[in-house]
Amino acid sequence: MREIVFDTETTGLSFGGGDRLVEIGCVELVNRVETGRTFHAYYHPERSMPAEAYAIHGLSETFLSDKPVFAAAVADLLDFLGHAPLVAHNAGFDFAFLNGELGRCGFQPVCTKTRYVDTLQIARSRHPGAKHSLDALCGRYGIDRSHRVLHGALLDAQLLAQVYVELLGGRQIGLGLVDDAAVVAAVATAAAVPVARPVRAPRHFAASAGELAAHAAFMARISDPIWGAAAAG
Template sequence: MREIVFDTETTGLSFAGGDRLVEIGCVEMVNRVETGRTFHAYYHPERVMPAEAQAVHGISDAFLRDKPKFAEACEALIDFLGEAPLIAHNAGFDFSFLNGELSRCGRRIVHVDRMVDTLQIARSRHPGAKHTLDALCSRFGVDRSHRVLHGALLDAQLLAQVYVELLGGRQIGLGLVSDASRVETIQVTVRRPVTVRPPRTFRASDAELAAHAAFVAKLQDPLWGVAAFD
C-alpha cells in the first residue's frame, strides 16, 4: 500500500483568514516502509511573511522572492501525491491549506477520506500524554537532534517514523515477500541424545563415621547416637 506522509509550513494559522502555504514536504511509503522518494517545494505566498511565522520556520520574504506561486508549480505536487492516503500531524490544519491552494487555482481538492491524522491516533493510543511531534519523537526514540526550526520535509521524515511506531513498531514494514505462494514454513524437530546414568549411592566411609562418632561423644546429652548411622 502506498502512503504519503506530509507536512506544510505557512504564513499563519488560517487559510480562510488570508494565510498561505509556503512550503510542503512529502515522504513516500509503501507497506509502511520509506521508499526514499520525497517531494519538497517552496511557494511564493503573494503576501508578506509575518514575523511570528518566520520565527517558527525561518522562511523569510527574501528567501521566497524568487520562488514560484503555487498555481504555477502545483502539477509536480499533484503527480507525486497521486491517489494515496495522506498522513499528517494535526492533519486538518495541513489539509485546509493544501485544499485551499488547490481550490484557489481551480484544481481538484483532496477528499477528506484520504486523510490520516497521527495526532488523533496518538491521542487514542496514549491518552493524557503530550502529543506534539517533539514529544512523540522522544517517546519512540526518534532522533530529532537536527531539528532546530520547523521544516516541512524534515518534519515529514520524522513523522513517517513516528507513524510506524504509532501503528505498532518498525516490524510492520518487514513484509519482504508479498506473494503468499512463495512463503514456505518448514518444521524441524531436533532430537537431542539422551544419556542415562546409573544412580549414585552416597554412604559415609568408616573414617567419616568414626570422626562423627568422636564429635558426637563430646556433646552434652546428644539427641542422636552413633547407632543411627550404622
C-alpha cells in the same frame, strides 16, 4: 500499499483569513517503509511574512521572493501525490491549506476524509493524557530530532514518517497473525497436498564377525580394566 506522509509551513494559522502555504515536504512509504522518494517545494506566498510565522520556520520574504507561486508549480506536487492516502499530524490544519491552495487555482481538493490519516488522532488514542506534539512523540519513540532547530516541512515529514510507523506497531508491523482469507486458503491447500518421499530399505548396523574379533583382541590388550574391577566388586 503506497502512502504519502507530508507537512506544510505557512504564513499563519488560517487560510480563510488570508494566510498562505509557503512550503510542503512529502515522504513516500510503501508498505509502511520509506522508499527514499521525497517531494519538497517552496512557494511565493504573494503576501508579507508575519514575524510570528518567521520565528517558527525561518522562511523570510527575501528567501521566498524568487520561488514560484503555488499555481505555477502545482502539477509536480499532484504528480507525486497520485491517489495515495495522505498522512499528516493535526491533519485538519495541513489539509485546509493544501485544499485551499488547490481550490484557489481551480483544482479539486485532494485531502478528503476518506483519504487522509491524522497521526494526532492515532497518538491520542494510543497515549491518552500524554503529550502528542511531534517533538514529544519523537522523544517517546527514541527518534533522533537533534538536527531540528526550526520547523521545516520535509524534515518534519521525515520525522513524522518514523512516528507514524511506530504508532502503528513499529518495525514489527508485519509480524501479526495472518488474517487474509486468500493467504489462509493458499496455506491450507498447500498443506493438503501429499508430499512424495523416497522409501529407503532398512539399514543393518550389526557388527560383522571380523569386527567382533578385532574388538575382542583390542580389549584383551588392556590390563586391569576398570570395568573388570567393577564386575569383581
